Amino acid sequence: xxxxxxYFDLPQERIAQYPAxxxxxxxxxxxxxxxxxxxxVVKELPVILESDSLVVFNDSRVRKARLLGTxxxxxxxxxxxxxxxxxxxxxxxxxxxxxxxxxxxxxxRFRFAGGETEAALLRDGxxxxxxxxxxxxxxxxxxxxxxxxxxxxxxxxDEGDSERYQTVYARDYGSAAAPTAGLHFTSGILAALSARGxxxxxxxxxxxxxxxxxxxxENPEDHRMHREFFRIDGGTAARIEAAKREGRxxxxxxxxTLRALEAAWRDGRFLTGERSTDIFIYGDYRFATADALFTxxxxxxxxxxxxxxxxxxxxxxxxxxxxxxxxxxxxxxxKEYNFFSYGDAMLIL
Numbered sequence: 001x002x003x004x005x006x007y008f009d010l011p012q013e014r015i016a017q018y019p020a021x022x023x024x025x026x027x028x029x030x031x032x033x034x035x036x037x038x039x040x041v042v043k044e045l046p047v048i049l050e051s052d053s054l055v056v057f058n059d060s061r062v063r064k065a066r067l068l069g070t071x072x073x074x075x076x077x078x079x080x081x082x083x084x085x086x087x088x089x090x091x092x093x094x095x096x097x098x099x100x101x102x103x104x105x106x107x108x109r110f111r112f113a114g115g116e117t118e119a120a121l122l123r124d125g126x127x128x129x130x131x132x133x134x135x136x137x138x139x140x141x142x143x144x145x146x147x148x149x150x151x152x153x154x155x156x157x158d159e160g161d162s163e164r165y166q167t168v169y170a171r172d173y174g175s176a177a178a179p180t181a182g183l184h185f186t187s188g189i190l191a192a193l194s195a196r197g198x199x200x201x202x203x204x205x206x207x208x209x210x211x212x213x214x215x216x217x218e219n220p221e222d223h224r225m226h227r228e229f230f231r232i233d234g235g236t237a238a239r240i241e242a243a244k245r246e247g248r249x250x251x252x253x254x255x256x257t258l259r260a261l262e263a264a265w266r267d268g269r270f271l272t273g274e275r276s277t278d279i280f281i282y283g284d285y286r287f288a289t290a291d292a293l294f295t296x297x298x299x300x301x302x303x304x305x306x307x308x309x310x311x312x313x314x315x316x317x318x319x320x321x322x323x324x325x326x327x328x329x330x331x332x333x334x335k336e337y338n339f340f341s342y343g344d345a346m347l348i349l
Contacts, residue, residue, distance in 0.1 A: 001283060001318060003215045003223075006309070007300045008329055015152050016338035019164050022186045026337055026344040030328055032312045032321070037328060039335070042184045042345055045294070046192040053249040055193060056240065056290070058179040058257040059202040061170035063138060064145030064162070069110030069119070077110060080148055080209065081141070082176055085129055092135040096127050098209065113144040138173040148176055148209075150341055152299070165341075174206030174229060180296050180341040181254030201239055205230040205260040205277075214301045225278040225303065230260040237270035240289070251292040251347075255304050258311070261289040282306035283318045293348045297332060297339040312348055 019025075023043035030037050040048065049055070065081040077099060085094040099121070109120050110130075117140075119130040147161045157165075167182035169190070190200060210226035217223050240261075243250055252258035263277035264270045265288045280303060293311050298304040305325070313321020328346070337344045 016342035019342040028346040059171040066146040252290040
């Protein structure tokens with residue numbers, strides 16, 4: 001298995017630049033055992049899933065973590081804040097950040113929020129830091145930051161993105177990118193799931209920007225995943241475990257949800273509480289927690305695509321799963337499905 005095995009050709013016009021109304025996106029349903037494909041709309045999901053089953057969602061909230069700063073020469077630089085560097089300052093005044101290569105002027109000072117806030121760009125080992133002259137929290141970012149749309153959305157974010165690039169059930173701030181499978185759901189769809197006897201459970205995994213990056217090494221096993229914070233509380237764990245014991249189907253809403261579940265599974269039970277994971281799911285990985293996966297269409301040669309191929313091939317082998325998914329992607333392209341964060345969805349059963 002090589003990374004190049006996961007490339008596919010995607011016309012630019014199939015990369016969604018704007019979202020459809022929640023619930024109105026197309027839904028491709030794939031039966032991995034038979035290879036059969038059917039075409040639906042996301043709002044039909046409650047009648048597609050088995051009654052008395054369970055769906056697990058990722059309730060992480062996306063930060064408005066993209067900042068535009070100006071330097072003393074009138075130049076501008078863009079930064080994406082990742083996490084507070086609590087090891088250097090416990091008050092939130094120092095943040096780990098990503099910035100473009102041309103902007104990595106360490107020691108330089110940048111002004112934000114109309115000049116009201118300044119920060120120095122520093123280097124600490126392999127990471128870049130912004131040391132602000134005041135604590136920066138999520139309320140400040142809500143007021144002065146921008147939604148961190150992924151780079152394949154080739155437009156500036158607008159006011160609509162502040163609401164649309166966030167799930168309706170988002171809770172705790174922490175993600176640098178949206179758990180995009182969840183963007184399809186409305187309160188009405190959640191209510192329809194409940195009316196059908198389909199339970200909803202919520203875990204938290206704060207999505208890092210590395211989730212969506214392509215694998216650079218030709219051998220996937222040489223790729224190293226970034227670490228991400230996740231949390232599963234005891235009540236949630238007990239209810240999912242009960243569903244599994246009772247033979248009720250468990251659907252993971254999104255690859256980040258599935259990664260959290262798999263990272264926490266040990267000896268037939270979930271580890272609970274706050275943890276971090278760099279789990280990389282690919283190849284002949286043996287899934288233990290989910291029977292179905294609701295997900296978007298992913299970028300070529302990404303860890304997310306490798307995870308989806310592994311899930312599709314569970315019980316049949318990695319090569320079979322990869323073949324099935326790439327065939328399904330080709331059909332989706334032919335039928336003009338939209339891809340990536342604001343695109344359409346698929347359900348793998």
